[in-house]
Amino acid sequence: MKKILTALVLGAAALAATAQTPAPGAPTADAGTVKFAVNGMVCAFCAQGIEKRLTKMSETGxxxxxxxxxxxxxxxxxxxxIDVAKVKAEIVEAGYEVTSTQAVPQTVAAIRAEMKGK
Known part of the structure; x- marks a missing residue:
């Protein structure tokens, strides 16, 4: 258990370090929306915590x-x-796991409408 905890702490520290200093050519979504698959969100409080962190970022709409x-x-x-690595780091620092990212051409409004239809 102690080894797992140590590995998680070291992994989080490495992620935080890379998020603070993006490498040349770091992934960005130049003109579109980015969808993140996130594990661990189970309630409105979870969503509110992520929303609060992301709305504080200067580039997020x-x-x-x-x-x-x-x-x-x-x-x-x-x-x-959108700096994908930076947004991912915010979600991870909030306590959730990002399992995938995908740049999409749709707006958030279009994604919302599509998800309501399913």
Whole structure:
């Protein structure tokens, strides 16, 4: 158990270090929304915690969080792009696991409408 905890702490520290200093060519979503698959979100409080962290970021615009589908969608503000590693780090630091990311051409509103239809 102690080894697992140590590995988690070291992994989180490494992630935080890379998030603070993005490498040249770090992934960004230049013109679209980024969807994150997130494990560990189970209640409205979970969604609220993620939303609070992401809305504080200067480049994030509209957000959509779907607990049932375990999706967080982030759209950049006009003229800006999403730093995928930075957003992922915020979600991880909030206590959740990001299992995948996907840049999509849809707006958050379109994703919300699509998810409601399913």
């Amino acid at each position: 509209p957000l959509y969080i779907n607990l049932a589908k375990k999706v967080v969608a982030v759209q950049p503000k006009p003229g800006m792009s």
